């Protein structure tokens with residue numbers, strides 16, 4: 001005997017399929033909203049608020065950044081200030097150094113790009129007996145005359161006969177150029 005594999009009568013309890021094609025669209029939307037209630041109006045208000053907050057915060061950040069750049073870029077002015085261009089921005093790789101004339105051709109400073117610290121500059125005249133110090137490439141400056149050693153982050157004495165730190169040279173930046181502006185005795 002051949003069994004009917006597509007019985008015409010469905011057993012009781014069989015899920016009944018909804019005919020999606022013939023169901024009105026409005027009713028479909030209503031059912032969907034009833035099953036997944038969501039406060040659409042509130043959502044719209046929050047989104048606008050968030051957008052406004054974002055715009056206000058973004059404008060504030062831009063304003064502060066512009067101010068910071070202006071301060072960084074400004075060269076000090078005054079009778080006793082000498083702004084001497086000594087390097088271009090990005091000229092020195094990390095742990096590289098450069099000797100420069102400051103404030104004139106008779107005295108020199110040393111510019112160092114310290115990893116994690118940025119550019120620093122000191123007078124390169126050893127505070128012991130005025131030999132020229134050299135950057136060793138390891139965060140330390142060395143004076144070959146009597147083995148004086150200085151910390152390149154601070155200019156302080158680490159070893160040897162010097163007792164005073166190296167004078168710091170203040171730097172400024174404008175239009176992609178680094179300037180030495182002032183020597184600070186300590």
Ligand code: FES
Nearest residue numbers: 126128129143148
């Ligand atoms: S001159 Fe530098 S250690 Fe003496």
